[in-house]
Amino acid sequence: MKRCNICDGKSFIPGPQNRLAGKAPPACAKCGSLERHRIGRRIILAISKRDEFANYAALQFSDDRLVEQAWFKRYEISIFNGPNSLDVQNINCASEMYDFVICCHVIEHVHDHRKAIVELARVLTKQGLLFLAYPNPCHRAATVDWGFPDWRRFGHYREIGRDFESEYRSIVPNTFVAAVTALDCVTESWDRVYIISKNASWMERLFHSSLQVEMVAGL
Numbered sequence: 357m358k359r360c361n362i363c364d365g366k367s368f369i370p371g372p373q374n375r376l377a378g379k380a381p382p383a384c385a386k387c388g389s390l391e392r393h394r395i396g397r398r399i400i401l402a403i404s405k406r407d408e409f410a411n412y413a414a415l416q417f418s419d420d421r422l423v424e425q426a427w428f429k430r431y432e433i434s435i436f437n438g439p440n441s442l443d444v445q446n447i448n449c450a451s452e453m454y455d456f457v458i459c460c461h462v463i464e465h466v467h468d469h470r471k472a473i474v475e476l477a478r479v480l481t482k483q484g485l486l487f488l489a490y491p492n493p494c495h496r497a498a499t500v501d502w503g504f505p506d507w508r509r510f511g512h513y514r515e516i517g518r519d520f521e522s523e524y525r526s527i528v529p530n531t532f533v534a535a536v537t538a539l540d541c542v543t544e545s546w547d548r549v550y551i552i553s554k555n556a557s558w559m560e561r562l563f564h565s566s567l568q569v570e571m572v573a574g575l
């Protein structure tokens with residue numbers, strides 16, 4: 357029986373707009389997680405130690421259970437047009453403030469996704485870790501950027517493809533960027549996300565895990 361790796365739920369329903377993943381309903385009926393949340397959780401648990409998080413300050417830009425607030429010493433969430441709404445392209449805080457930044461399916465919604473990545477890296481501590489995900493780089497070779505929020509496409513400004521990986525080296529120089537490809541335990545669909553850090557130890561942990569990892573920048 358399939359189980360949600362976030363809440364241990366066993367019942368799944370269609371996603372937003374009745375979306376199915378192939379024939380499988382992707383949303384956990386108990387916690388609402390989708391493929392990207394369960395994949396993210398799997399990756400984070402594979403490379404981190406929970407007792408480390410107890411000393412971490414975390415900043416999350418997506419309102420979901422990719423991580424749990426209770427894991428961290430300090431936890432802030434930015435909700436777009438809601439409480440603590442930060443502009444990811446111009447984050448209103450000093451540099452190196454957060455040990456863990458989570459930004460899942462946000463940068464496709466902003467005008468300048470490159471500036472957003474610069475900002476996300478800026479607020480990371482030297483030991484810190486950035487979890488960055490956007491829709492489907494696994495399945496799309498080339499970025500298509502139409503430059504405005506298209507409400508027929510969830511308000512996205514663009515679809516970011518694999519070709520964007522070649523830009524990380526110049527967008528965030530002196531920073532390690534790893535692409536991690538992993539399987540969702542419920543729908544058995546693949547996703548590709550990015551683990552970004554100024555500290556090589558996170559890359560070592562990735563390569564020592566059972567995850568499928570490719571370095572994109574930083575070597």
Ligand SMILES: [Zn+2]
Pocket residue numbers: 360361362363364365384385386387388389
């Ligand atoms: Zn769940």
